[in-house]
Amino acid sequence: MKVNRFWSWLAIAVGVIYFALPLLGTIEFSLRMRRGEYSLDAYRAVLADPRFHETFGYSVIMAICTIVFGVLLVVPTAYWVRLKMPRLRPLLEFITLLPLVIPPIVIVFGYIRMYNTSSLLPLTGSAMGTNLLLMFGYATLSLPYMYRAVDTGLRAIDVRSLTEAAQSLGAGWVLILARVILPNVLIAVLSGAFLTFAIVIGEFVLAALLNRPAFGPYLQLIGANRAYEPAALAVISFAITWACMGLIQLVTQFSKHTKAPR
């Protein structure tokens, strides 16, 4: 027992040193812009930068589009596979894991090759087309998380009986998805959405190579040219990510009808 305690504490200590120390260092550094005293000058400088507003705003909009697209893609797919083709689930799980294995740079080069201005579908030819491509890329990157979140949500409900109950009451597929399935996996969808949000806000490779004014490339630009501001930006990014995690916890707590019934 005692020995176990010791090893647990050691593990926690190592974790703290590994994760928390760099973070504390960064925070401390970001506060040292003014010589000889701690100040929020670096944060002020960052927040006053119009490029910060532009790129952050752009990334937020992209994140929202990605979430909507991801939900519309993943929820019906995961639902259909669970209902009609349960044997394909391992395959689907494998496919949704691929984005973790294949580097984004491969995806983006693939996109550029397939959709360049001399291709049949020249998406990169216009800003809107490139935005669309970027959104597809983001959706791909968030697929592992979105799919797993939704699939876990679906596991918690009796998909088959609920579908059949709705069918026998006259509902068609669109209605079943919108009124029965989606509301009951909403919590799971939201946690997938916040993860997607965090991914999109911090993503660099896709946005940089598709040359879109996103937050990730801006972070990189500042990081290469300034001293204190990057630290402040890193802390802000951290805060955003953690806020997302906090929101996942919050919505899980506040769901009124999913408290374990039995």
Added chain:
Amino acid sequence: MGFLDIEHLEKFYGTNQVVKDFNLSIEKGEFISFLGPSGCGKTTTLRMVAGFETPTSGRIRINGKDVVDQRPNQRNIGMVFQSYALFPNLTVAQNVAFGLRVARAPKAKIRGRVAEMLAIVGLSEFGARFPFQLSGGQQQRVALARALAVQPQVLLLDEPLSALDAKIRVSLRSEIRDIQKTLGITTIYVTHDQEEALSMSDRIVVMHQGVADQVGTPFEIYNTPKTRFVASFVGTLNQIVATIQDPSTGTLQIGADSVTLGRPLAAKTGTEVGLAIRPEALSLRPQSDGALSLPGRIVAVDFLGSVVRVKVDTGSGVMSLDMFNRPTAPPPVPGEQVALSVAAEDVIVLSDGTAVGQSR
């Protein structure tokens, strides 16, 4: 032709035949039970009626119209599931209103109908609750109200009481039957519980390995089972094998004893037939003339309160008999030598193979 006709219905899963040449004609307003052990194809048959499974072959007609090619949401069939299947994100009232909202009924009509349905199932006060705030029995009543709210042509229930505890099961049984009678709705009720089927149904379909073994009223099914399977599945029948000695007088050889039923049998001398005797038809006291007598030794006595269940070893099998408890006479004791007696007309000759059904 009835209101709901099922003709030559068959279902294969791969090479596994789950439903075999199923035929049934149900009258409007009738309450039909599918009774049988787990895996005999009750649910599959019901789901074909609902449209969730496609028959391999056969016809299903509702009100004269062939529904096999209709999708489940076009059939206007109410369905109640063992797992309740209430929409967890909707309140009780919203659950009941679901089908009406799908059909785009006017708001006022929906409100009125929901109130009416909740009153019928005795849950008027519970409209604003969520399903997880209700007991199992209440949830199932909501599910019933939800299925009935759209005034379906047919109501299908698949073991709706199996997940509930015994007491609620019994009370909900009569409640469902009362509601069914009040609304006059044509109903198919799937169950593996013979007591449920016997107490609720107008007619029972006893199913066995995908075949409808016997269709009849509870009285017929219980008292004149046609096959060995029906005899053993419905009630706790004693079954023994006998050899026909004289078909014209109904003389049978049971073990070393010979008995005469006093009615003709359609099988030849020397054929083996199955006999079935209900526990309540057997007695330890000598009966009036015409009774058959079988010697045996008591092996067990179970005192169940109003009923005493005695097991007697007759040499050709252990027979179980029920007698009423009488305060003046203590129950028999194991080891006692007794003579079992049974009236000849209470001996059921099973019609499996070559034997014929008994007439009453």
